[in-house]
Amino acid sequence: MRYLVAAVIGAIFGLGIVISGMADPAKVLNFFDLFGTFDPSLAFVLAGALCVAVPGYFLIFRSRNKPVFDHEFRLPGTRKIDAKLVAGSAVFGIGWGIAGFCPGAAIPTLGLGHTSTVIFVVALLAGIFIARLLQNFKLPSSSARPLPHKP
Template structure:
């Protein structure tokens, strides 16, 4: 129960941050991607701020904690190869992000706006996740190892 409450609070905090920073606005994201036009650097500041908070915490926890606070072990991918699945998934993500101006986290947050474009994006994303999970080769699923 506690892990669900912490997850709910974390999701709420993430969504609030996306709303406050304006990152649920597709025009802001497209402005960031328009490097040869009217470039909007605000997304770089949001991402930079997130990395400055996350990176030290991540490495500190991995180095000094034998397990996460609310789980029995760390689950970190040990996959280190760049393969066709990784490249094609990255390309699809980038194309979708560039076309729609929104990525998965802010899209879920923006569902509350009632925008048809956002609803279509999230429905398409959910369908894509379902299709990949249903039809992907079971041997290519990520494997995880415990770090500690």
């Protein structure tokens, strides 16, 4: 049942992405082109999403101690704004501005069969893989012996 509900919710999200026009990267890029072909419709899509999500979150968190299909809500453990958060947000924004896709729109758009979407998703997965590798990379500690100095 859990997977069926997730599939239905994903299908509704994907349908919303297609209906709203956010499956078209040109439409998204036009939103960012303030002094050219500016298209404000993305702002209306985002506002509509907030109008549904904000009351939904308040309703769910006030009425339930745990989600229906899990033993706990999985929320961020901190509200701290650190370098990783800022860098990740910047990479997300730059990628969105260059490609016209965010991960949420690219995944359902894969079903439309556009080559540019496939390239974006492959690059997205490569970026996730590289980020995880870098996250596990540890610098040598300062207690390591310095290299000998050669004159």
